[in-house]
Amino acid sequence: MTQIHVHAPGLLTTVQDLGREGFGPMGVSPSGAADPISLRVGNRLVGNAEVSAALEMTLLGGTFSFPDGAVLAITGSDFAANLDGVPVELWTSLKVTPGQTLRLGHTRSGARCYLCVQGGISVEPFLGSASTHILSGTGGFAGRALRKGDVLAMGPEAGSFRKRKLTAQAWEYLAPRKVLRVTPGPQADWFSESSQQGFYSGCYRVAEESNRMGIRLEGPLVAASFGGKMITEGVSLGAIQVPDGGSPIILFVEQQTTGGYPKLANVISADLPSLGQLRPRDEIRFALTGWEAARRLLSEQEALLASKELIAE
Amino acid sequence: MTGVRFQPASDQSLLVSFGQQITLDAHQRVTQLLRLLASEPIADIRNLHPAYCSLLIKFDPLKIGHKELEAIVQTYLDQLENVTLPEPRQMEIPVCYGGDYGPDLNDVAAMHDMKPEHVIELHVSVNYHVYFLGFVPGFAYLGEMPAALLTPRLPSPRRRVPAGSVGIAGTQTAIYPFATPGGWRLLGRTPVQIFRPERSVMDQDVMNQDAMSLLSIGDRVRFTPISPETFAALEQA
Numbered sequence: 001m002t003q004i005h006v007h008a009p010g011l012l013t014t015v016q017d018l019g020r021e022g023f024g025p026m027g028v029s030p031s032g033a034a035d036p037i038s039l040r041v042g043n044r045l046v047g048n049a050e051v052s053a054a055l056e057m058t059l060l061g062g063t064f065s066f067p068d069g070a071v072l073a074i075t076g077s078d079f080a081a082n083l084d085g086v087p088v089e090l091w092t093s094l095k096v097t098p099g100q101t102l103r104l105g106h107t108r109s110g111a112r113c114y115l116c117v118q119g120g121i122s123v124e125p126f127l128g129s130a131s132t133h134i135l136s137g138t139g140g141f142a143g144r145a146l147r148k149g150d151v152l153a154m155g156p157e158a159g160s161f162r163k164r165k166l167t168a169q170a171w172e173y174l175a176p177r178k179v180l181r182v183t184p185g186p187q188a189d190w191f192s193e194s195s196q197q198g199f200y201s202g203c204y205r206v207a208e209e210s211n212r213m214g215i216r217l218e219g220p221l222v223a224a225s226f227g228g229k230m231i232t233e234g235v236s237l238g239a240i241q242v243p244d245g246g247s248p249i250i251l252f253v254e255q256q257t258t259g260g261y262p263k264l265a266n267v268i269s270a271d272l273p274s275l276g277q278l279r280p281r282d283e284i285r286f287a288l289t290g291w292e293a294a295r296r297l298l299s300e301q302e303a304l305l306a307s308k309e310l311i312a313e
Numbered sequence: 314m315t316g317v318r319f320q321p322a323s324d325q326s327l328l329v330s331f332g333q334q335i336t337l338d339a340h341q342r343v344t345q346l347l348r349l350l351a352s353e354p355i356a357d358i359r360n361l362h363p364a365y366c367s368l369l370i371k372f373d374p375l376k377i378g379h380k381e382l383e384a385i386v387q388t389y390l391d392q393l394e395n396v397t398l399p400e401p402r403q404m405e406i407p408v409c410y411g412g413d414y415g416p417d418l419n420d421v422a423a424m425h426d427m428k429p430e431h432v433i434e435l436h437v438s439v440n441y442h443v444y445f446l447g448f449v450p451g452f453a454y455l456g457e458m459p460a461a462l463l464t465p466r467l468p469s470p471r472r473r474v475p476a477g478s479v480g481i482a483g484t485q486t487a488i489y490p491f492a493t494p495g496g497w498r499l500l501g502r503t504p505v506q507i508f509r510p511e512r513s514v515m516d517q518d519v520m521n522q523d524a525m526s527l528l529s530i531g532d533r534v535r536f537t538p539i540s541p542e543t544f545a546a547l548e549q550a
Contacts, residue, residue: 024362024371025347026526027446126510136450136491138510186322231335232447232454234362234369236326258364258447258454266323269374291379294324298374 002068002157004117006150010062010104015121015140015152017053019253020129024234029255031131031139034212034276035112037174037305038076042116044311045073045093045164052120052155053130055146057113059279061104062146064115069098070154071118071161077110077277091166110176110277119155133254134212162313170310174301176277181270181289181297185240185263186233192225199264200286204248208280212254215278221246224262232260238267238275240286250275270297317390319383325359325374327382330367335456339366340444344531345396349389357382363445363530365454401533403440406488408479408536409544410436410501415479417498421464433538435459436500441486443532451490451508453528458484470496477502479536490526501538504548 006013016039019032033039033056040050055062061079073093074081081088081104088094088102096102104113123130123141132140141152188196204219223246235241239251241261250267251259252275267275268289278284289297304310318330329346331339347363350370357376362369372382410433411418422429441455458481466482471494474480478489480497489495490507505527512524528534539547 021359021371022361023450024360024369025446025530026450027448027452028450030360133450135493136508136510138450143510183321183324186320186328231333231365231367233328233330233364233367234322234326234447236323236369236371238323256448257362258445263322268324291321291324295374295378298324302375 001122002070002119002154003066004070004121004152004154005065005067006062006146006148006152007065007101008063009146009148009150010057011060012058013062013146014056014132014134015053015123015130016056016132017130018051019131020127020139023127024257027257028127028136029133029253029257030237031133031212031254032129033114033131034253035076035114035176035273036276037273038112038114038276039116040305041091041166041174041310042073042075042114043120045075045091045166046071046116046118047162048116048118048120052116053123054114054116054121057104057115059111060106061113063101063103065099065101066096067098069100070096071157072096072102073116073164074104074113075116075166076113078108079104079113080106080108081113091171093162093164095161107279111279112276117154119157122153122155135254165312167309167312170304173304176274177271178274178283179285179287180274181268181287181294182240182265183268183289183291183294185265187224187230187262188264190224190262191222191242191264195222195225196264198222199248200288203283203285206278206280206282206284210278210280212252214252214255215250215275217248217250217284219247222248222264230260230262232258235259235263236266238269238272239263240265240267268294268297270294270301319379319386321379322369326369326371327379327386328367328369329386332366335365335444337442340442341398342393343368343445344398345393346386346389347530348398349392349396353389355382355385362447364447365444398531401531402529404528404532404534406503406505406534406536407539407543407547408501408503409539409541412541414541414544415499415501417467418500421462421481421498421500424464425461427461432462432500435462436481436486437536437538441534443528443530443534445530446526446528449491449493450510451526451528452487453526453532453534455486455534456484458486460484464498466496467498470494474499475502477504477507479503502544504544
């Protein structure tokens with residue numbers, strides 16, 4: 001079995017794939033890559049199936065060595081990666097010879113970067129997925145973030161090395177957005193017009209205490225003016241819920257499966273991967289979008305991900 | 314079926330609501346729909362999030378839209394009356410009340426102008442109904458407590474509630490399966506493991522995922538008071 005040795009784990013590095021769906025009745029949220037587009041493209045670059053497990057790093061990357069060599073790609077944000085001191089090009093497959101060391105540093109762009117290796121990261125699946133669910137300590141590598149000294153196994157190599165690169169046009173189209181498009185939430189009409197206006201015209205800052213469960217926002221307060229009693233109900237990924245204090249929270253990949261706060265809006269599916277690249281103190285805005293537009297934007301995004309124009313060989 | 318409301322919750326989810334009040338009748342319909350969807354799955358559905366009186370259906374937005382899904386779910390609703398639910402399982406959960414185990418017991422007692430012993434007496438007096446599992450893996454929403462115990466949440470949630478803590482909020486009570494942040498007032502703690510990820514044997518039936526979660530939707534739950542000594546002994550076991 002080929003290995004990855006973890007010399008420094010980085011701030012929060014976990015094994016993630018595309019998550020586990022279907023366990024909502026047990027209170028288990030899907031988890032999975034915070035920026036699934038970066039994971040899917042990274043896997044394609046190294047010749048894996050899109051769902052293969054990779055390492056998700058957060059704000060500060062780790063240091064890894066590969067005793068048997070590897071084929072890898074680094075996608076997502078720019079964490080100033082270098083291989084034995086030589087800068088590594090993002091969104092490009094790369095061959096690592098045995099004994100080389102890959103170092104990643106502080107982010108120079110968004111919140112997360114992905115280290116995808118040919119054959120994927122091999123862990124015992126939990127409920128059908130390799131994704132780490134940090135809160136419950138399940139999935140991934142021992143149900144936790146990586147630590148110094150961990151040794152990870154890679155799956156059997158799928159093929160030989162081919163240089164592949166994400167095209168510039170595709171990168172431009174897929175680049176993370178700071179204006180997030182949203183559809184109305186199930187309790188949108190609980191919020192007054194002026195409250196909604198404040199929300200859609202305002203600028204929000206991502207709070208420090210944001211994590212994979214939820215992205216907390218600081219900015220114009222929104223108040224639910226309807227006096228009704230909210231009954232806890234199922235909540236969807238990207239839901240923008242507003243607790244009593246009026247500071248919105250976007251529910252994210254390790255979300256609670258049900259919630260008792262009114263939801264003003266919901267980030268559209270096509271923009272969910274952008275949430276994974278939001279850093280604390282980033283500034284974002286929201287734009288109201290129709291249901292048909294949301295569907296069209298997702299179809300276009302998926303068409304690009306499936307097209308020949310995505311990757312140059 | 315009347316009184317059912319469909320609402321798009323996101324571009325990939327549809328909320329089906331059976332009324333705007335927590336009633337056993339509305340909840341029974343949620344459970345029946347969940348059961349029917351489990352036995353006759355709809356291909357483009359990815360996930361289900363049951364709650365007190367609603368079911369959130371997450372679907373593949375590239376394959377199906379809200380209106381189409383609503384039409385299919387409507388045909389399921391028409392068959393709901395015929396869905397029989399299994400006899401509820403009776404579960405017993407031992408709880409050590411007060412002290413470090415239930416740091417809010419005395420405050421709750423003071424709020425209701427009663428002795429802590431009376432709070433415990435009321436809390437164990439009910440054979441609770443598991444409405445649904447939500448929030449985090451294995452977290453069962455249990456109701457209803459006696460009205461005399463109606464208690465608001467903490468004004469600001471604790472950053473860390475120990476695993477096994479038994480909390481109350483409104484007329485609901487629940488057990489925290491993991492150490493998580495939490496705003497419910499804590500009366501006690503159970504040594505019993507609530508979520509058991511090492512039990513990897515999975516029943517594909519969503520109504521029967523109890524291999525991992527101790528409690529399932531529809532179960533009945535009674536709390537039994539235990540001493541700190543029994544707590545320690547059970548924890549070791």
